[in-house]
Amino acid sequence: MSQASTKTTHRPRIAVFDSGVGGLTVLRAIAGQVPDADYLYFGDTARLPYGTKSRETVARYAIEAALFLQDLGIDMLVIGCNTATALALYDIKGAVDVPVIGVIDPGADRAAEISRSREAVVFATEATISSHAYQRALARRGFATHEKACPLLVPLVEEGWIEHPVTEQVARIYMIEALRVASMNTDVLVLGCTHYPLIRPLLRRVVPQKIAIVDSAESTAQVVAKELGVAPGAQPNALPSYRFFVTDSTEKFRRMAPLFLGFPVDGVEHVDLGG
Amino acid sequence: MSQASTKTTHRPRIAVFDSGVGGLTVLRAIAGQVPDADYLYFGDTARLPYGTKSRETVARYAIEAALFLQDLGIDMLVIGCNTATALALYDIKGAVDVPVIGVIDPGADRAAEISRSREAVVFATEATISSHAYQRALARRGFATHEKACPLLVPLVEEGWIEHPVTEQVARIYMIEALRVASMNTDVLVLGCTHYPLIRPLLRRVVPQKIAIVDSAESTAQVVAKELGVAPGAQPNALPSYRFFVTDSTEKFRRMAPLFLGFPVDGVEHVDLGG
Numbered sequence: 324m325s326q327a328s329t330k331t332t333h334r335p336r337i338a339v340f341d342s343g344v345g346g347l348t349v350l351r352a353i354a355g356q357v358p359d360a361d362y363l364y365f366g367d368t369a370r371l372p373y374g375t376k377s378r379e380t381v382a383r384y385a386i387e388a389a390l391f392l393q394d395l396g397i398d399m400l401v402i403g404c405n406t407a408t409a410l411a412l413y414d415i416k417g418a419v420d421v422p423v424i425g426v427i428d429p430g431a432d433r434a435a436e437i438s439r440s441r442e443a444v445v446f447a448t449e450a451t452i453s454s455h456a457y458q459r460a461l462a463r464r465g466f467a468t469h470e471k472a473c474p475l476l477v478p479l480v481e482e483g484w485i486e487h488p489v490t491e492q493v494a495r496i497y498m499i500e501a502l503r504v505a506s507m508n509t510d511v512l513v514l515g516c517t518h519y520p521l522i523r524p525l526l527r528r529v530v531p532q533k534i535a536i537v538d539s540a541e542s543t544a545q546v547v548a549k550e551l552g553v554a555p556g557a558q559p560n561a562l563p564s565y566r567f568f569v570t571d572s573t574e575k576f577r578r579m580a581p582l583f584l585g586f587p588v589d590g591v592e593h594v595d596l597g598g
Numbered sequence: 599m600s601q602a603s604t605k606t607t608h609r610p611r612i613a614v615f616d617s618g619v620g621g622l623t624v625l626r627a628i629a630g631q632v633p634d635a636d637y638l639y640f641g642d643t644a645r646l647p648y649g650t651k652s653r654e655t656v657a658r659y660a661i662e663a664a665l666f667l668q669d670l671g672i673d674m675l676v677i678g679c680n681t682a683t684a685l686a687l688y689d690i691k692g693a694v695d696v697p698v699i700g701v702i703d704p705g706a707d708r709a710a711e712i713s714r715s716r717e718a719v720v721f722a723t724e725a726t727i728s729s730h731a732y733q734r735a736l737a738r739r740g741f742a743t744h745e746k747a748c749p750l751l752v753p754l755v756e757e758g759w760i761e762h763p764v765t766e767q768v769a770r771i772y773m774i775e776a777l778r779v780a781s782m783n784t785d786v787l788v789l790g791c792t793h794y795p796l797i798r799p800l801l802r803r804v805v806p807q808k809i810a811i812v813d814s815a816e817s818t819a820q821v822v823a824k825e826l827g828v829a830p831g832a833q834p835n836a837l838p839s840y841r842f843f844v845t846d847s848t849e850k851f852r853r854m855a856p857l858f859l860g861f862p863v864d865g866v867e868h869v870d871l872g873g
Contacts, residue, residue, distance in 0.1 A: 368650075375646065375846065478753045489771070492764055571650065 334561070335551055338363040338392040339403045340385065342371040344576065345477075345517035346403025347583035349426060350565075352520070352544035353401065357553050359561040365392055367596070368571035373406040374450025382411035386418045387596045391568075393419045401547060402426065405447060405515055405539070409456030422550065429546045430513050430539035431460035437535050440508035443468045444501045444534070447515030448477060457515050469505035473497045473516075480518045483582060486525060494522065494529045502531075513537045521583065567591045609836070610826055613638040613667040614678045615660065617646040619851065620752075620792035621678025622858035624701060625840075627795070627819035628676065632828050634836040640667055642871070643846035648681040649725025657686035661693045662871045666843075668694045676822060677701065680722060680790055680814070684731035697825065704821045705788050705814035706735035712810050715783035718743045719776045719809070722790030723752060732790050744780035748772045748791075755793040758857060765797060769804045777806075788812045796858065842866045 337360050339350045350364050365388050367373075373381045385407045389400055400423045402408045402415060408425030416423045434443055443466050445457040452472040461468045476497075479490045502509070512534050514520060520540045530536060548554075565588065569576045573591040580588045612635050614625045625639050640663050642648075648656045660682045664675055675698045677683045677690060683700030691698045709718055718741050720732040727747040736743045751772075754765045777784070787809050789795060795815045805811060823830065840863065844851045848866040855863045 371650065372647075375644070474757055475750070475753050478750050482749055489764060489767055492767075496764070 335360045335398045336363065336396060337361070337399050337401065337547065338365065338395075338397040339401045340365045340367075340388050340392065340407070341402075341404040341517065342367050342373040342384075342407065344368075344481075344579045344583050347580055348517050348520045349401060349403030349540040349543055351584050352538075352540040353547050354563045354565075356544040356548040357551060358563050359553075360551075361564045362566070363392055363395060363397060364565065364567045365594075366567070366569045366576060368569045368576060370570060370596075372450070373404065373410075374448055378410045381407055382414040384596075385411045385415050389415050389419045389423075391594065391596065393421060397421055399424065399547065399550065401543065403517055403540075403543070405451045405456070405517065406454070409451055409454040424543060424546055424550070426517065426539045426543045427456050427460050427515075429542035430515065430537055431457065431464055431466075433537045433542040433545075434461060434466065434511045434513050435464040437537070438466070438511045440506070440510045441466045442506040442509045443511045443513055444505050444509050445470045445513045445515045446473045446476070446497065446501075446519060448472065449474050451515050457513060461513070467506060469501055469509070471497060471501040476522065477516065477518045480521050480582075481579070485521050485582070490522060491525055491529060494526055498529050498531075509534060511535050511537055514539055518583075568594045570594055570596055610635045610673045611638065611671060612636070612674050612676065612822065613640065613670075613672040614676045615640045615642075615663050615667065615682070616677075616679040616792065617642050617648040617659075617682065619643075619756075619854045619858050622855055623792050623795045624676060624678030624815045624818055626859050627813075627815040628822050629838045629840075631819040631823040631830070632826055633838050634828075635826075636839045637841070638667055638670060638672060639840065639842045640869075641842070641844045641851060643844045643851060645845060645871075647725070648679065648685075649723055653685045656682055657689040659871075660686045660690050664690050664694045664698075666869065666871065668696060672696055674699065674822065674825065676818065678792055678815075678818070680726045680731070680792065681729070684726055684729040699818060699821055699825070701792065701814045701818045702731050702735050702790070704817035705790065705812055706732065706739055706741075708812045708817040708820075709736060709741065709786045709788050710739040712812070713741070713786045715781070715785045716741045717781040717784045718786045718788055719780050719784050720745045720788045720790045721748045721751070721772065721776075721794060723747065724749050726790050732788060736788070742781060744776055744784070746772060746776040751797065752791065752793045755796050755857075756854065760796050760857070761800060766800055766804060769797065769801055773804050784809060786810050786812055789814060793858075843869045845869055845871055 402425045408427045412425040449472040452470045458468045475493050484490045520538045677700045683702045687700040724747040727745045733743045759765045795813045
């Protein structure tokens with residue numbers, strides 16, 4: 324077996340990187356598909372948000388984190404952050420020796436699998452929308468895309484208003500605004516932000532039934548499983564292990580994490596990567 | 599007239615500093631009280647939000663901006679930013695030679711003028727609440743204070759939902775949550791965030807009538823006018839002039855500014871203060 328392959332003879336060590344807590348939904352999805360693995364999660368919480376920073380700065384930050392994770396002996400690095408994927412995926416790939424998977428292409432691939440009309444709407448943060456990364460990824464797959472910035476959804480999720488009438492009303496307004504501009508034939512909505520899987524059940528009630536919802540976290544997890552040669556539905560006896568690293572307060576991360584991950588975390592480790 | 603006095607024989611040059619656009623409500627309030635002045639506004643938009651950063655970092659950023667403004671020949675510096683006031687007012691005062699006015703003490707003074715019960719609620723961002731700067735400022739004036747973090751109000755204002763049913767619903771929820779914990783005798787609500795004056799009419803509908811609303815921007819403007827010896831209601835023929843400096847995209851600032859300022863801006867100047 325060549326060095327380049329990701330299939331390991333040992334239990335795989337998979338790192339997930341994000342600027343904050345959102346990537347925990349990606350971690351959760353991957354661990355659901357590949358439970359027989361050791362997970363390292365890195366949240367660059369002292370330097371978030373990445374969305375307001377330049378490409379060069381985001382690439383530098385992400386590479387620092389990627390090298391830190393590589394030194395811990397990982398088999399694969401997942402960029403569980405739409406902004407870092409949009410701005411710095413190729414820089415990160417160039418900086419480390421392990422396979423690197425971003426969240427944008429898996430989401431776009433999944434959209435291409437299920438769409439008939441090739442007309443999509445993307446919900447994401449203002450930063451991700453401004454990068455047009457989803458629009459480009461979907462255009463390469465033959466899509467016409469309407470991109471809709473949804474700046475209130477992240478703060479609503481972080482407030483914990485997951486099943487809240489206000490969140491439903493806001494999501495409905497965004498959906499109506501998007502459909503006023505998007506093609507009538509739109510048959511897929513791509514969730515281009517790692518916070519949004521948490522409100523997927525709520526979105527399902529708001530989004531017209533003929534529009535399928537693609538969750539990038541879930542799609543990324545499927546790509547990771549395939550890359551590692553894990554069969555869908557394979558459920559080994561082993562349970563995943565987790566280590567968490569953050570660059571800012573471990574306390575705040577510990578408080579927010581269960582919302583995204585579905586279980587409480589302890590032993591969050593603080594890392595200082597400098598300014 | 600001594601150097602220390604702020605009363606100038608020339609038309610005063612007043613600088614207002616903030617991490618972003620919120621301080622524009624402070625600028626607007628001051629220009630309303632002191633129209634016969636030249637205004638410089640500095641938004642450190644490349645390095646926001648300050649709320650997630652350490653005291654040392656916020657102080658360093660704010661001092662860099664303060665020195666930049668001082669070099670342009672100002673008579674007074676207003677820190678139109680609750681986080682910078684809470685964390686770095688005394689550092690900034692120590693670094694420049696002109697009078698420096700923050701937004702917290704004027705709001706607390708105004709609350710002390712109008713409250714009978716000395717029981718207050720403060721609405722602010724999570725960062726300002728965590729600093730307990732308002733609680734301390736109000737405690738020095740004999741108040742018992744309930745501090746309520748309102749993380750959704752800034753994104754709602756920045757979305758432009760100033761008179762929107764969702765914003766009203768969110769404000770009502772925050773008010774109910776605050777009053778469930780605060781003293782029954784609370785008779786003043788201090789708006790401890792420079793974004794909130796924009797939704798003051800909406801808040802007035804949501805907040806019980808017996809509770810007066812103190813707007814820090816307005817209170818700060820009164821202090822500035824008094825310091826400059828401008829009589830309340832004095833309306834000279836001259837109009838204010840404005841210059842705007844930002845450290846990030848001038849385009850985004852130009853787009854957001856009218857919402858906060860009440861008129862369109864042009865000629866926004868980009869400044870690079872480094873990382």
